[in-house]
Amino acid sequence: MTATDSPVLTADGTPLKASLRRALRREKARAFLLVSPLLLFVLMTFIAPIADMLFRSVENGIVHDTIPRTVQALRNWDPGESEVPGDDVFEAFYTDMVFAVERKSHTRLGSRLNYERTGLASLFRKSGRRVGTFDTKDYADAFNMLDPAWNDPATWDMLAESEAASLPHTASAYATWLGVVLADGGDPLEEEPWDVLYAALYSDLMQAPAGGFENPLLDDAQSAATGFEPVSLREQFGAIDEDWLDPQVWRTIQTYAARYTPGYFLNSVDLKLTADGVQYRDEGDRIYILLFGRTLYMSLVITISCILLGYPVAFLLANLPLRTANILMILVLLPFWTSLLVRTSSWKVLLQQQGVINDILVALRIVDDASRLVLINNQTGTIIAMTHILLPFMILPLYSVMKTIPPAYVRAAKSLGATDWTAFWRVYFPNSVPGIGAGSVLVFILAIGYYITPELVGGTRGVFISNRIAYHISSSLNWGLAAALGTILLFAVLILYWTYDKIVGIDNVKLGG
């Protein structure tokens, strides 16, 4: 310790700290180079997917991207109203739907919204088939009759350019139309303008102040349009399905219009986002809280079973002569060398009602033939099979911790007057707790995310939340919900880990040494 505040210098006058940093830089760079392939691998295959999953659980761009005009129009609609939204919304929705159908994205939107309100998927599918044959054809015929120029895409192109301000709907519809036609490989100048453009034009003309156009074409069209028979898009949609006249449907669309939504997370905990705020799901639809609870409960039961079964084995292993211990250790490790599927399937053979265990029990007359035990396709099956599969993960850390407890401790306790039991309970057991901790954390975290075994032996009542996640990933394709469930699971594990750290201390966890 120098008395002065000045930094310590090396012999040639550079500060010692800088000199040390330079000396260590090479080593640091080398260490980094050595780990960088793994780091890259982990980043790409682990960190990035997790980040993507976390993002997916709140991401909700599909509504906004598929029906942008509707989303915009619905902003002005008060969801508290008992009436359906006004014509502007239906007009916007009509435009959006026509293009969505062309892009075939309306069914995906229907599926997305169906998660929130059942029936919307079929409603969108049905509407998709019919939206091309609306009476807006009448507008097209009327405009074309008025001036054949309207049948020429070039007219539309020119107007969309020059009159974008006065014909906002037309301009925006034309831009999308152009994109759709080009994407389809068509030539916009050869294509006949679609009804939806005429409908947008009609709507723009009716909203613009009379005689407000410089362009004679438009002026004429405006004055003629006032005489057209108006086509009510609301009625057109209503004719497809009554549901379009149900404000609830529109409330659902409006609620889920945002790009980011807490909806998936709310669904994950049996809540739903409605126009009136967050509400419980209907009694019959609540499954996730139950599943989370069951997952935690069964993981706990499995962990405790593993401790009870694994502790004596580990104790034996740690206290036997090395040769015998090694043979026993092979038996413990044997399950690791067998495929997980084979092990789980053999449990099916053993546990089923006509299986080995029941047969033996019946043969020994412990169980009546008529009342064979139901050991599989329920929670019992999952607990038995998973305890067996996870047992080595309990035994190994326990063994390696017990191996480090000097036999002198128990001897000392006995020489001090403790009985065998007291010596074990007061001296040996407390020293083996770090092993129990490590084993429990390992088994519990593995159990909480286990998928294949509950899927095979769990039936309906023995499945875990992970099975539900898999279902949403591969069957219902509701990835957002799957991501939200996974995120909750991830954070549940992190919180448990943190709690464990606070209570027991993670440095008390020893995997050996």
Added chain:
Amino acid sequence: MDASRTGDNFVVFEKVQKSYDGETLVVKDLNLSIAKGEFLTMLGPSGSGKTTCLMMLAGFETATHGEILLDGKPINNIPPHKRGIGMVFQNYALFPHMTVAENLVFPLEVRKIGKAEREEKVQRALGMVQMGEFGGRRPAQLSGGQQQRIALARALVFEPELVLMDEPLGALDKQLREHMQFEITNLAHELGITTVYVTHDQTEALTMSDRVAVFDDGRIQQLAAPDVLYEEPENSFVAQFIGENNTLLGKVESIRDGHCTVSLDSGETIDAKAVNVSSVGERTLVSIRPERVECNKNRLMEGAHTLKAEVLECIYMGDVFRTRLRVAGKDDFVVKTRNAPDQARLEAGKVVELGWLPDDCRALDA
């Protein structure tokens, strides 16, 4: 120890044998009596069976044959926790999950001693080893010497009459070890407890014990007070194991009145005390302690036996000179001379006359 003392047979090993594998005996026919209040050390190289004997006494190993008696009662079938023997282990075996005080309370708790009495005893035991302030610490927060004291206090806190110590000072540095040797002996004598101490360090055995049992090959080679053990080893193993020793090999020529004449292999003939030789013509190993050899002609005692020797090297060790010489054809003969004004350092290559009294020269088994 006076053999007629009462309580002379506090601990008795009677024809005790021990085998682990049923093929070889680790302990062969052990007979040993330990008096009450005695400090007995079992000394021997590793594998000599000393620790096994201690473990049998503690109850962690069972004797294959023979009887162990404690205070007149056979204890072969009494489990360790009922023997009431205090024990200090090699690496202390303090319970790491308990504080020092909890470690000390443990033996009192399992004996269901009242709380007030417990605390008093713990404080007294901690005071005994000057560790009164450390009750709240964990063993890991203590130094080796402090842990040693706590282990000692724990073995003594329930006031056993017999305390066993299994190389308790092995892990300490030299200075601390010497200090603890002193403290342990003092404490043992103050409290009047019987102590059985196992070590492979002969200095420790000599400085601490009332009697030392030298073990080798599963047998007690000699059981005697430290001074007797050093001055009068009964066989060549003890002579070579305890302290530094010069040995000369030869053949017994004649035996008379406890003395014998030995003709050395190199041709010289010397007189020696006949300790462990029985017949003329027998091979013998003659042992002389380095400090009993005189190389200053003027200080030679009456009746001393002399031999010519060539100085090979002289090592300065501060208080003594350790001189290596070639004597009777052997060049590992060592002489220790005090660093005194009248003792000159011997130069290498010089030929001197060495002398010793025939009584200091012991003819042992070869």
